[in-house]
Amino acid sequence: MGKMSGLPSRAAHSVLHFLLFLASFAAAAQASSRSSNQGSAVVRNISTIPESNYGRGGLSHITIAGAVSHGMKEVEVWLQTFSPGSRTPIHRHSCEEVFVVLKGKGTLLLGSSSLKYPGQPEEFSIYSNSTFTVPVNDPHQVWNSDEYEDLQMLVIISRPPVKVFIYDDWNMPHTAAKLKFPYYWDEECFSQPKDEL
Amino acid sequence: MGKMSGLPSRAAHSVLHFLLFLASFAAAAQASSRSSNQGSAVVRNISTIPESNYGRGGLSHITIAGAVSHGMKEVEVWLQTFSPGSRTPIHRHSCEEVFVVLKGKGTLLLGSSSLKYPGQPEEFSIYSNSTFTVPVNDPHQVWNSDEYEDLQMLVIISRPPVKVFIYDDWNMPHTAAKLKFPYYWDEECFSQPKDEL
Numbered sequence: 001m002g003k004m005s006g007l008p009s010r011a012a013h014s015v016l017h018f019l020l021f022l023a024s025f026a027a028a029a030q031a032s033s034r035s036s037n038q039g040s041a042v043v044r045n046i047s048t049i050p051e052s053n054y055g056r057g058g059l060s061h062i063t064i065a066g067a068v069s070h071g072m073k074e075v076e077v078w079l080q081t082f083s084p085g086s087r088t089p090i091h092r093h094s095c096e097e098v099f100v101v102l103k104g105k106g107t108l109l110l111g112s113s114s115l116k117y118p119g120q121p122e123e124f125s126i127y128s129n130s131t132f133t134v135p136v137n138d139p140h141q142v143w144n145s146d147e148y149e150d151l152q153m154l155v156i157i158s159r160p161p162v163k164v165f166i167y168d169d170w171n172m173p174h175t176a177a178k179l180k181f182p183y184y185w186d187e188e189c190f191s192q193p194k195d196e197l
Numbered sequence: 198m199g200k201m202s203g204l205p206s207r208a209a210h211s212v213l214h215f216l217l218f219l220a221s222f223a224a225a226a227q228a229s230s231r232s233s234n235q236g237s238a239v240v241r242n243i244s245t246i247p248e249s250n251y252g253r254g255g256l257s258h259i260t261i262a263g264a265v266s267h268g269m270k271e272v273e274v275w276l277q278t279f280s281p282g283s284r285t286p287i288h289r290h291s292c293e294e295v296f297v298v299l300k301g302k303g304t305l306l307l308g309s310s311s312l313k314y315p316g317q318p319e320e321f322s323i324y325s326n327s328t329f330t331v332p333v334n335d336p337h338q339v340w341n342s343d344e345y346e347d348l349q350m351l352v353i354i355s356r357p358p359v360k361v362f363i364y365d366d367w368n369m370p371h372t373a374a375k376l377k378f379p380y381y382w383d384e385e386c387f388s389q390p391k392d393e394l
Contacts, residue, residue: 043305043321043329046297064328065295072330074293074355075272096271098262100243100351108240124240131261132240133269154297156353158271 046079054184058086058144061185067160068186076160078185082106082151087143090118090167092177095159097134101126104144104151108132111139111170118170126151139167139174161186243276251381255283255341258382264357265383273357275382279303279348284340287315287364289374292356294331298323301341301348305329308336308367315367323348336364336371358383 046064053059060081065072082104092113099108105127111118118139126132126142134140144151165177243261250256257278262269279301289310302324308315315336323329323339331337341348362374 042307042319043323043327045324046326046328064297065330070330072293072295075295075353077295077297077328077353096269098269098272098274100261100274110239122239126240127242129243130240131243131274133262133267154351156272156274158355 052185056086056184058083063185064154066186068182072160074158074160076157076162078155078157080153080155082142082144082153084144084147084149088141089164090139090141090170090172091164092137092139092167092174093157093162093164094137095157095162096136097158098156099126099132099134099142100154100156101128101130102152102154103128104149105146106151107143107145108134109141109143110134113138113174116175117173118167121170139170139177249382253283253381255280260382261351263383265379269357271355271357273354273359275352275354277350277352279339279341279350281341281343281345281347285338286361287336287338287367287369288361289334289336289364289371290354290359290361291334292354292359293333294355295353296323296329296331296339297351297353298325298327299349299351300325301346302343303348304340304342305331306338306340307331310335310371313372314370315364318367336367336374 046062049062049064051060051062054061062079063069064077064079066076066078067073090109090111105125108124108126109121110124111121113135121139121141124132142151142153161181162183163179163181164183165174165179167177243259246259246261248257248259251258259276260266261274261276263273263275264270287306287308302322305321305323306318307321308318310332318336318338321329339348339350358378359380360376360378361380362371362376364374
């Protein structure tokens with residue numbers, strides 16, 4: 001206000017209008033940035049990126065760098081936290097996937113892609129400071145099998161956005177698994193904002 | 198030794214030879230696993246993955262999941278720690294790259310890919326729990342500009358193994374940047390173990 005106090009009142013009024021215009025523009029830009037414009041900032045604070053369970057109990061999912069939200073074309077990075085007992089569906093996808101376990105422990109269940117159905121899965125212990133890769137198209141499930149502690153992982157996939165085939169159980173034929181695309185966290189951003197004319 | 202004490206001495210001798218054979222085989226397997234066989238384990242403890250500075254002072258690099266060492270085809274994940282003051286060369290690569298800052302702070306320097314040379318770089322602050330993406334082919338440098346604290350990041354690239362073009366300075370033409378391929382951490386593993394016949 002100090003510098004503006006010397007302006008004639010008409011000029012001050014114009015400046016005020018201009019500032020209000022700028023403020024409304026900034027607010028609109030911020031509102032639309034949730035989906036489409038996040039990619040514009042070079043450095044982003046992960047704690048300000050939208051987080052949700054996307055309808056799955058016990059999940060916290062953040063898309064750190066994504067195809068839909070940030071314009072990534074070849075890789076996508078998620079931060080996921082599973083509360084004790086929670087798990088992914090049994091699913092497969094035609095992309096590479098790397099997990100880096102930041103906190104907690106759990107179980108990776110890995111079915112077969114060479115049989116006609118996943119079959120009895122192999123079980124692998126996963127734990128803080130471990131990494132694992134799910135082979136392309138192998139049906140799998142990640143489970144926080146711990147009773148007390150959250151399981152937190154960075155998840156990296158290729159070929160985003162992810163196309164997920166979901167199984168009801170380990171005996172469902174691969175051909176019967178249901179495609180979910182766009183996946184839950186990509187869904188919101190696929191719908192373009194309505195034209196408000 | 199308790200269970201072996203009842204064996205006749207000749208049998209014990211054979212068993213001893215067999216155990217020595219197994220031990221030498223295990224040692225050889227472990228030695229060769231550094232490069233070629235790391236991909237065989239589904240879950241790997243990151244603290245047991247080879248770590249090196251690969252000739253760059255102040256660097257600690259671990260390939261968490263890589264093309265050369267683990268057979269990745271579409272994504273590669275590194276854990277890198279930069280001591281205070283250390284930095285990458287000024288470089289570019291024709292792939293996507295995502296950073297997730299786990300600890301510390303520093304500076305991202307980002308040059309231009311539309312001029313004939315990188316030019317005066319833009320500077321961006323990077324910090325713990327931030328993420329940033331380097332656009333494909335943009336010349337850049339990551340610098341631990343802090344005086345005291347290590348800067349630790351997970352780095353994700355597409356199209357592995359990485360092909361790096363290195364600049365001497367920000368005014369070097371893009372066409373003069375020198376290709377380094379295979380890159381330092383991929384070099385060791387590209388050389389096949391010698392046939393010891």
